[in-house]
Amino acid sequence: MAQLASPHALYISEILFAISYHLADDKKTLARLARCCHAFSEPALSVLWSSVRSFSPFIPLLPPTVKLLWDHGQFDEVTLAEFQCPPEEEWRVFDSYARRVRRLNSGSCHQTVARIRSGTTSFPLLRSLSLQLAEPLDVQGHLFSDSLRSLKISGPAYVHCKDDRVQMAIAQVARDAPLVEYLHIEDYTYSVAQSSLPPLNFAHLRAVEISAFFDYSLLQSLCHILSEAPVTQLKVELPPLPNKEWNISTPVFPALTSLQICGNPASAERFVFHLTSVGLQELSIHHTRGPASAADYRQLLSLVADKYSDTLQQLSLSLSQSPTPNYPYDLSQAVLDDFYALAPRFSRLETLHLSLPHNRYVHLAPEPTVESPTWPSLKLLDF
Structure with a gap:
């Protein structure tokens, strides 16, 4: 046949x-x-194998002596310090699959392998990595591939962290993956050690997202070490405004053109005040939690008009449903009145989104219209 x-x-x-x-x-x-x-x-x-949601599929592919650590849960400092990395031929099967991975969601297992195999990058062609820092990184390790373009770093999932592991991880990214374009920093620690790191060289970093529950000390540290990066898009969740002043003297995000802020208006006003960008085109402020007053919004809107009335093209302002102990529609009317007074200064504003809580029995007047001469360049209105 x-x-x-x-x-x-x-x-x-x-x-x-x-x-x-x-x-x-x-x-x-x-x-x-x-x-x-x-x-x-x-x-x-x-x-x-191009997209892997966890490190687990790689555990059976590890060299026998390394896999034995997982089988017996031997991750203590003494064991890892004395452990001898297996020869390269024992990593052959692991490498044959790891080189195919482009997107990886990983955690402590990945960090441990990078520490054991400090002279080699485990995933050499990785483009996108999501990593939770369960422990401080080994300075000698190569956790981040030079092919990396997108990175999400999550801090330890407990309340207090006694070291600056998030900042040190970003320093390793700058060293080993200088072509990264997108950086998402997420943390769950309410207090963290200060870092003395200088501004880092991220020549290709364009988009940054900082979403976390931390105090201003970590935010100031992150802004300082990213201050020389050409970031054009920034999304940040601000903690409540502290009693101490913002103490960064270096320029903060000078290339910024798009900014999204989640936080109360007082914190947003302080953050915008310290921006050195002169060409902000898109601004979104969403009041998520914390108290607010009409005076807070008045100062915020006035500052935005002073700095960016000639460049701003898109503006979005969303108030929480219960921003004050008083009736929310009273605050909405005050914010609307303050914005109307400043509206003629925004000569290039093309898109306006206003989301204001109100009582259905109370009419917010006057209502904005596209035809009004107050809005010379407005093309899209969402109210």
């Missing part, structure tokens, strides 16, 4: 990869394709 020849399409790698990418969400089918024939093996495995 004559043996059937393989279809010519199976000799075209681009077609095989296109089929595999089409099945990216169907892990079981990709696994079957990888096992069914040699032609499909490489593209199917590449897509199957």
